[in-house]
Amino acid sequence: MSQKVSKEYVDVDYTLTHVPKSARKSWIPIFAVLLGFTFIVTTMAAGANLGTSLPLRDLITVLLIGNIILSTYVGVLCWISAKTGLNTILLARYTLGKFGSKWTSIILGGTQVFWYAFQAAYMGKVFTAALGWETYFVPVTMFWSLFMGAFAIWGTRGMEIVAYLSIPPFLFLAYKIPQISIETVGGVRELFAIEPTTTITFAAAITIIIGAFISGGTQAPNWARFAKTPKTAFSVGFLAFLIGNIVMAISGMLGGLVMQEQDMVNVLLQMGIIVWAMFILIFNIWTTNTTAAYSFGVAGAEFFNKPNKVPFVIGGLIIATIMAVTGIYEVFISFLTFLGIFVPSLGGLIIGDYLFNWRKSMPRIEEMNFRVIRSSNLIAYIFATLGAYLSSVFEIGLPPLNGILLGIGLVYVMKKIYNLLGIDDQHKTPSKTEDVKISG
Template sequence: MSKAEKQKKAVVEEKDYPLSHVPKEARSGLLAVTGVLIGFTFFTPTMAAGARLGAAFAFSELVWILLAGSAILGVYVAIICAIGAKTGLTSVLLARYTLGTAGAKWADIILGGTQVLWYAITAEYMGILFAKGLGLPGWEIFFMIFWSVIMGATALYGFKSMAIVSYVALPLMVALVVIVTWMAFREVGSMEALFGVQPSATMSVTVAITVIVGTFASGGTQAANWARFAKNGKTAFTAGIISFLIGNGIMVFSGMVGGFAFKTGDLIELMITMGLTFWALIILTLNIWTTNNATAYAFGVAGAEMFNKSNKGPFIIGGVIIATVVAVAGIGAYFIPLLNLFGTFIPPLGGVIIGDFLFTYKKTLPMLEFVTFKKLRVVPLIAYLIGCAAAYFGGVYEIGVPSLQGIIVAALAVPVINAIFKTANYNDMHEVSKDAKYV
């Protein structure tokens, strides 16, 4: 069997198409794609981030912060989703077009690596949740390892298994959100009292919005991994808006209100205080399970692209092992700083992918098999670095909304720098076959 035949056979056997375009016959409708994406965003550590924000601002400020952060995240991710569905490609394969084969390795590291960290944070969270909930101090590490292995195992079965787990978990998570919000309102007594509660912590508005975007800056930039299974770009865009603007917004709001009313940013402590220990264990387990399925899937496809292997399984297993070690080491202590970091340096990567797709490729990509990829495309790399600088210095000097300007500056820098390089007769494009087919 020739090398080409072996690669084709491997792609057929790997039904999630980590190194190829998703064919039309493997596409799904709005319900399935939204189920997976919203199962990803209905994520209890997002509520925990909201609870910490709730302790730092007056309620009237929180509403505007939530709307701003959710709108930025929702529209950004929805565009990534539409591009994923239009091309049928994962985010790291889109990065190969944008940054070249060597440049895409940075996307593999930053996107896959941050998802490993997210997996570690949730594994640690599960360990603490069960140790506290069951009254078993000292058992945290056991539960971290146990749940890390269990959740990682189900991620090996791909998109369809993720959809099934999401269908089971979502109704329960909706119930939890409603209960937490209702009990928080009952605790303060009235809307008037809620608006009158004073913050007990401090945080700048720019950091708060960046934290909201940071909750899914990494995951959202990789939303193409799942949205590529949508029937078309419109379906994917709608699924992205529902999941990341509305779904993620609801999660942050629920955590905000709970933290605001009960004066704690510790969601586990909040649940126990509210008398929800039993239901918290059941519902939060299913909820985190759906998210970690997607998280492990994400670092699996990143590893597949990095090493050009069609089987993502070994990379899922390796990522789970690393994440488990990091969880045991106590990654949760760096939760908010990590969110701020993610919200600063990851959105510009998505921005440069969007800018390259819209302005360079004019919304049409040549199919993978017809492209001879350059090792590095300089124009998008410079645009990405400029976007990162805009986001970083915006955060340092509290100018604008760092994550938003990182996306916009990176995207708009692509055509500007392209024009400059063209005047110097520098060819920054991949070589495409004359008989190429496009998506």
Template sequence: MSEPGASPRPGTDSGSGPGAVGEPNAAVATGPGGSGSGRAIDPDYPVTPVPSTARKSFFSIAVVLLGFTIFTPTMLAGAAIAPAFSFAQLSLIVLVGSMILGGYVALMGWVGARTGLTTVVMARYSFGLGGAKLASILLGGTQVGWYGVVIGTIGDMTAQAFGWESWGARAAVMIVTSALMCATAYYGYRGMYWVSLVSTPLILILAVWVVFRSLQEVGGIDGLLAVAPTTSMSVTVAITTVVGTFASAGSQAPNWTRFARTGRQAIWACIIGFLIGNGLMIYFGAIGAITFGEGDFVLVLYQLGLVAWGLVLLFGNLWKSNADTAYAFGVAGAELFNRPHKGPFVIAGSIIATVLALTGVQNHLVGYLGLLGTFIPPLGGVIIGDFLARWRGGIPAAEKYQPPKVCWHNIGIYVLASAIAYVSGLLSLGIPALTGIVVALVLSYGVGRLPGGRASGRAERWHNR
């Protein structure tokens, strides 16, 4: 097993080459729009490129992304679509939706590895220094909301397991678990790696065991194939549901793939996490819904009388996923306020989210956060298209290029793509998340290739010195 923080061999430069950021000293806060004060930043490089000496192994990146997507609430998406289709139709829908999601996230991850930057810092090049604040607010704010939803869910389900009716007992569980998740995110990439490495195999073992019990319940594979649909749902809506499970969170894949040594490693890690991992969780939820009438494996384990294992699955799964969420709003906060440390924003966001959870936000915010799944993916589409058109040959060093305050053409493309995606959802035309991504990518690429659209000057290659 490779050490998660292992460095490339001396003399190699896994961060250089086409697309690498020309950052001669990534150990100080001198990224685009950075303060340039020379202050040391934390080892997760929230606002500057990840240097070659800090790049991780493929195994490490894959473990973190798989741990991110092995997320039990995703199973509820499978439970929602399963009753409307035969098992063969369901399998095709999950495959198509997962391929769309995996393809989009793989492109985002590739750009992250090539630049060494988080999504919100890459947005500075596409939207301008001021325009990037829109990305930080949307991405960071959404993750704070999801963090609160997960904390509230843990409190409610723990209370259900033990039969607690006291608000104080639920509140104590929320505060303690939030502190653990916050500490993991504060520790950074390495903390998330070890939590994922330990918890993900255990969760998969439990999930496979529940699937085996589910097959016994329904009479084996033949019984599962014989189950007839009991509700109706269009194929478009079903695929949209699959894509929407992680379209928003997947837009932040560069937060982790920027540590990859090559773009190819980032692509394969994203495929493992978002196509295979996310697809499996949807399948597991679908099978649970067909056999037990319940898509959440935690509740299935409760029904089987395995409360202790249900709690293990609940805490292990949501701990690692919410640590990733806290990390995401931490780096978004660092970009928003132009600070070289993510830690204060991890703590502040966790406190805000925990307060929201204590007020019962999990009962009211999910629909709103789902709506943001339409408006966030176009951000990624603009970043991908703009990178391919203008920055593929290399992003200049910070001292050589200062992004404009606002790139109004890309802001306009984002607004237009989001509007088209939203209207397509209202009219049930196509897949909103995919529509927004494609429109944004194509328009930003086209505008970037126009005369005068490409960045002036030649990017300096950054080599490991």
């Protein structure tokens, strides 16, 4: 009975296997989901924070460099996912082994549980403050947390509905904030003349732009794998993240620059668009939390090797809701620092492993006899992460970018070292397997 209900009400998400050609979708629904995913209030908040720290000319430079790096990273991961039909967690199984990939499930799934909890708490704070219901923070937060998570149980179709609904208010926001900002100071020339009240280095500013959504970008393959061709997946992933993040960040930057206010909610309130601000935040957090719940459901299903993600969505919702009402809001900055160090090198590792080991021929997952751990890539990940951390400590380059490049390069280096030492840590496959073949 439960199996029939699952098939009737929940999409087939191919959680533990390749997405077949028959299930591939056009670019429009995938673009809508990924674009909606990038419409996130924390990116706006990061933009507002930078808006008080740099003049507009420098803000534009930081915005373009940071988002081109991030969007290219996302696009490459999306290309690989559509080529193979696999989500991020399953790609990590090829990269790190059957047990090694569990770390990916923990870090990405755990990241999304934390992200969900933070945004549920944010929703509760905004809602109760606006309505004067501060004493009802806990029940209001619990309601929104459970309500938003229900859409993830519907699968990708449920997410498409939310994504479509979330786009119109953000198109309004993209127009309204720059308009009000320009009118407030008297013109575009006056925007460029505003002097910041705080300071930040270029490297730190670019790191904030990249780090604000590197975790979400690493999990974009969860939806891009449904694209009909790899080229489509790359284009959709690249453009969705480039457009979405620039719109969100520039809105926050201009608001923060003109109002010299780092809190994005206060910026919207000072601009006199409180009703639209509330409406926008509801749809914004609803969209991103739906995708977050979907992501930690997929991660949990892979971790326990179960085809049904729903129990893990429910379990994650319970944990996230408890975190949301018990003070998770206070450790947000520390969380972003953690993401900027540990996640980029993981994505770089997956890219490097595909380029140097599977690009010509990737056996289907059901034909694979996975090693427990691929030690060469695990060592590469450890050193790439260490390199990203040290570059942050000693202010060398951009830590997220360093993590990505080190992850890619060290896969090749460790492969050569293992070959010289005569160590074989490749997965075993039958002599005759059907490779994954997706055109484009």
